Amino acid sequence: MRISAFIPMPELLASVLLLVGCTTDSPTLTENPYKDDYSALTPVSNKSKWGAANVHDPSVIKTDSFYYVYSTDAYYIRNGIEFNDTGEKIGNIPIRRSADLVRWEFVGWALDSIPPEAVRHVHEQTGNRGADNIWAPYIYRHGDIYRLYYCVSSFGANTSYIGMAESASPEGPFTDKGMVVSTTTGSEMNAIDPSLVKDQVTGRLWMHYGSYFGGLYALEIDENTGFALHPGDQGHLVATREDRGTRIIEAPEIIYNPELKQYFLFVSYEPLFSFYNIRVGHSVNPDGPFYDWFGHDMADSTNNFPILTHSYMFENHPGWSGNGHCAILNDGGRYFVLHQGRLAPNNNMMLMHVREIKWLSSGWPVFSPERYAGLNQRAVKKKELYGTWEIIHLRDIPEPSPLWQGQVSPGGWTYSKEAFNVSRRVEFLRNGSIDGAGLNTWVYNGEYVELDGNECAVFTGWDWENECETILLSGILKDGTSIWAKKIAE
DSSP: GGGGGGOHHHHHHHHHHTOOOOOOOOOOOOSOSHOOOOHHHGGGGGGGOOBBBBBSSSSSOEEEEEEEOOOOOOOOTTTOOOOOOOOOOOOOOEEEESSSSSSSSEEEEEEESSOOHHHHHHHHHHTTTOOOOOOEEEEEEETTTEEEEEEETTTTOOOEEEEEEESSTOOOEEEEEEEEEOOOTSSSSOOOOOOOEEEEOOOEEEEEOOOOTSOOOEEETTTSSSSBBBTOOOEEEEOOOTTOOOOEEEEEEEEETTTEEEEEEEEEOOOOTOEEEEEEESSSSSTTTOBEEEEEEETTTOOOOOOOOHHHHHHHSOOOOOOOOOEEEEEETTEEEEEEEEEEOOOOOOOOOOOOEEEETTTTTEESSSSSOOOOOOOOGGGGGOEEEEEEOOOOOOOSSOTTTBBBBBBOOOGGGGGGGEEEEEEEEEBBBESTOOOOBEEOOSSEETTTTTEEEEEEEEEEETTTEEEEEEEEOOOOOOEEEEOOOO
């Protein structure tokens, strides 16, 4: 399939732009809504202040009243600090809610404990190792029932279990219903990281799941029960990569864009502590085949593009790594991505990043270079683009050492600028030329900016590093890497 086959008609593109149209009723900000460093909030007694802190592998759903996020059991614990300083019983799968996607309230835990069936499955395969917490939940609404899919596993092993729990409320309590799919030491795939999508034509429901060992799989689900349509079925392969035995592909997130009439499969590459990055492919069918930037079938053993996130560093900030495992939200035609980000220099603090998504004229999604702070999009005039910018080229960074189980470097994480895609300053000149970063020209047509012929979506948003409003660009280069840019206030 040639990529040229995936170009929306002009009238279709116009409808997309209308849905995310410009407004001017944004709130006024004078400082960042919250701090990146939440080390002082470690104990459980501060959970009401955690907000977006301690969020790993988010899944999101919107109700009439709130946005809800569910996440992995993962918490930052500062040395010398007692984590459970209240003595309260801590459950599994934290639940948060928000009215604006910026300020998050801790609701509680979805489950009181790890379901015994899941623990038993993992322990039987590992000699009683693992099954210490729950990973990567996914929330799905079926009528008036909220189904929460969850994962129990042992780190570095494919002895895994995806189960499902139900509730009449997004805040729980959730009641465990049992196993959806499981894997053992002899399985090709790994039963973690579920994501569901419905076929808009046939009504069939598909779960995408998998991590590391055997790639990502699509499994048909019986929507009436929430379990595999065919008991014992493990699905079929939809995505893998080069060196899949030693290099990571995981965290599938599948969504449907009704304007483009395409399904988008977002995946994560590389270690979650460092070079975690998000890539995407598309298909006309929810169960594939999915094609990447170059038209490659994602089920083939080649690395896929485009790269949408990576480790990065703007000026006046130590940098963000681990920018992967995303959730995608279609909020009435306005799209957002939610993912973990790990704060340098130690990369142990996990803060949820929410970024707005826009779609290029070619139909590919791009993410805002800055986190969402509640500001609405507005029209941008050409003269506003003149001046100084920071530009980041989001490219692959080679892993400097062999990794244990594809994740952990010997000796742990080492902080250096070489571990980040670092911004460079350039000047957008009035004559349409660019001074700096190896770029030559820029052109603005009122909707997109082209940098040396590479199309970039234009965002307006909040500059978290400099605490002011700014203009942002995000685009995909011809080689499948990406470019992020932000205007510097003068």
